[in-house]
Amino acid sequence: MTTPIGNNAILVLTNLPDINSAEKLAQNLITAQLVACVNILAPCTSMYQWQDKLEKTTEVPMMIKASRDHYPEIEAAILKHHPYELPEIIFIGIDGGLPDYLAWVTSMTANTT
Template sequence: MTNEIVIAQTTVDDEGQARALARGAVESKLAAGVHIDGPITAVYWWKNAVETAREWRISYMTTTDRLQQLEAWLSARHPYDVPQWIMLPVTGGSEAYLSWVREETTRD
């Protein structure tokens, strides 16, 4: 499964940080586009307690070929000790859009 389209997601607790992580990934051609949702409410277990936080979800439209580089890039910039990092496979969609994602994530 090479060069398949995926949506990779993470969250941060600051809108400005979300925008910076989105823009940097697109400028680096690690993602063709990014959606930022928020604020959202996160409820999670952390250090023996249930925590609640306001976060922004960042969804990167990318390919499996760029996923490892995107994860490394994000890991170096992410403010959390253990950031959410998940991948959602794209199983269909407009061929024009899917082709655009592949083209925009191809390194020059």
Template sequence: MTLPQVPAVLVSTSVDTEAAALALADAVVADRLAACVHVAGPVTSIYRWQGAIERGPEWTCQIKTTPDRAAALIERIRAVHPYQLPEILVVPVVGGDPEYLAWLAESTAPNP
């Protein structure tokens, strides 16, 4: 995946339980793949799956990382995600508070 030259990216995913969301958040922060994860929910998701319209509760995870760590983060999400086809969206951050962005980069550095 090629990402633009930006200071940070937001990676979004959703899971079916609060426990799964918290486990995912703990894993990616512990692995230094994310500086921070906001977990919110439950929200109601409505989607088409295998030809049927589905509806159910989900918890969203908004994950903050750097472009350099995004590919490894995506692989880790896939490894721990409970869904067969997880939503994983990467959105570039075009700016932000310089001190926060420095903290984000430091928090996701592979070797502190």
């Protein structure tokens, strides 16, 4: 595994309540050139405690590939378009991967700073 010098690619994770809201968010992020790619995954069951109540719901996970430089704008866009009061928004630094792919992720958002 090689890591390009200056790699600042990240993976952002969030869940939406349905496929339509996930597709709308993905389109907003991509057309704003904040992210390179969004994977919308199959619906899954999520369980969590919310306001002293055990919740069980179906959600649509999203994996968002982007540049660390744009994380503040990505977070703001997710908060703006997300229907939840407190959405899951997590980013994970990508320590390695195919150098050409990671360079592509960075290049897709290079003109938005």
